[in-house]
Amino acid sequence: MELQVEGRKAYCYTGGRPFDATLPAIVFIHGAEHDHCVWVLQSRYLAHHGYAVLAPDLPGHGRSEGPALASVEAIADWIPALLGAAGIRRAALVGHSMGALAALDCAARHAGRVDRIALIGAAFPMRVSPELLDATKNDEPRAQDMVNIWSHASYAHYPSNPGPGFWVIGENSRLMQRQAPGVMHVDFAACNAYAAGLERAVQVKCPALFVLGKRDVMTPARSGREWAKAVPGARVVEVAGSGHALMAEKPDDVLDALIDFLKPALTTPA
Numbered sequence: 001m002e003l004q005v006e007g008r009k010a011y012c013y014t015g016g017r018p019f020d021a022t023l024p025a026i027v028f029i030h031g032a033e034h035d036h037c038v039w040v041l042q043s044r045y046l047a048h049h050g051y052a053v054l055a056p057d058l059p060g061h062g063r064s065e066g067p068a069l070a071s072v073e074a075i076a077d078w079i080p081a082l083l084g085a086a087g088i089r090r091a092a093l094v095g096h097s098m099g100a101l102a103a104l105d106c107a108a109r110h111a112g113r114v115d116r117i118a119l120i121g122a123a124f125p126m127r128v129s130p131e132l133l134d135a136t137k138n139d140e141p142r143a144q145d146m147v148n149i150w151s152h153a154s155y156a157h158y159p160s161n162p163g164p165g166f167w168v169i170g171e172n173s174r175l176m177q178r179q180a181p182g183v184m185h186v187d188f189a190a191c192n193a194y195a196a197g198l199e200r201a202v203q204v205k206c207p208a209l210f211v212l213g214k215r216d217v218m219t220p221a222r223s224g225r226e227w228a229k230a231v232p233g234a235r236v237v238e239v240a241g242s243g244h245a246l247m248a249e250k251p252d253d254v255l256d257a258l259i260d261f262l263k264p265a266l267t268t269p270a
Helices: 036-047 072-086 098-109 130-138 140-151 168-177 183-193 197-201 221-229 251-267
Strands: 002-005 008-013 025-029 052-056 091-096 114-120 208-213 235-239
Touching (some): 002 072, 008 036, 025 072, 025 098, 036 052, 052 072, 072 098, 072 183, 091 098, 098 114, 098 183, 098 197, 130 140, 130 183, 140 168, 208 221, 221 235
Parallel strands (some): 025 091, 114 208, 208 235
Antiparallel strands (some): 002 008
16 A cells, blocks of 8 residues: 655555554554564454554655655654554554654654554663664665674574574565665664653553563663653563564564554544
8 A cells, every 4th residue: 555645655564454544543663674574464463353554664665765764753753644644543553663662752742643552672762882873874784684683582593483484584684685775874873862762751641562572682671661661551561582573583472462452442433
């Protein structure tokens, strides 16, 4: 599905179902150097079980026109524009990593447009090491290798993956390689620069869920737990055996947490 958002084409995956704006809406927001593909299992299941699903490629990523947005706040402001283009008044937001920062910021500053937020692989601050940040600008292949190593728990380097023929490391590598040059640095610089996480957290009024990987070294679970304490009434689910790439490493655990958290939206008027 293609939409015109702020004058540019935005591609959205709808979970294999025609988009129906009268259903409870969920918007999936991917992380740095990624696109909608990271949400294939979760978005497809929910689209076939009563929800209107939008999993966009953020500007400059995947099939969406650029340039990439240079700050978390800019992504957070783009989300209501996406909702308007799709004819949606309110939606649940599900964000991973950089997308989690944007989802929380959006919920705080655009409260009337957000029903609830689920933040996956989330922590604040989301600092990026100087070495990695420099590599994202000057040596993208090296930066992608670094991210691939740090994003996954050690089990993902071996054949014990979620499905036959599914190579977690290779899939993530190819996903990053197909993003446009320069996008990686813009994304990681935005995460590193975002400073309003605690201020925005206390302003969130909607239900919030944090889904954290116990083996995550990119956004450690302890940091996610601390950030969750600042969000009134937030729930925390920790996924054993998973690193930062939770949707690939533990897809069913992530889906189960989302099903439970999003279920009230089916009985809440849009």
